[in-house]
Ligand SMILES: [Ca+2]
């Protein structure tokens with residue numbers, strides 16, 4: 490693992506596999522070490538494979554679990570805004586955009602979760618408020634897609650139906666093929682359909698993590 494705490498790392502984009510050093514940031518100059526995002530994410534994914542899944546972390550060795558937690562605690566604030574803790578889950582919104590919904594899902598998996606899944610009205614209200622109260626975000630990708638059958642919204646992870654659909658008036662419009670679900674701050678954090686691929690460098694995504702750390 491690189492020494493990720495020795496400098497402020499600027500993260501400009503989410504192209505998985507690239508390294509990052511933002512020399513334009515005041516605390517980051519050419520002496521800053523490069524933050525190898527692919528290395529970090531691959532390490533986390535590999536560690537999870539070795540530990541089977543987060544659901545059975547308690548069966549893994551204590552040392553491995555502890556090492557994983559230490560790494561995640563160090564990396565999480567670099568990549569994500571301060572979390573929301575709700576109903577024994579931790580929700581985080583990325584500080585960087587996604588190139589595709591699959592890429593966003595990879596990040597969420599690496600950090601022990603999945604794209605945030607709205608299962609009931611209480612969770613929906615909490616996540617709406619979370620988006621509204623997180624600075625510097627507007628559009629936030631969450632779980633839900635109608636890519637398989639247009640107009641039928643399902644969670645990508647489980648294939649189950651999305652039980653809460655609270656659309657912004659005029660949405661979903663499937664404008665130019667929009668098959669992924671997002672919460673849109675400027676419309677009260679309500680739902681919109683958007684392309685599953687890259688749309689804007691302003692867009693972010695939200696992970697739902699098991700509350701392990
Ligand atoms: Ca659609």
Ligand SMILES: [Ca+2]
Pocket residue numbers: 660661662663664667681682683
């Ligand atoms: Ca739309």
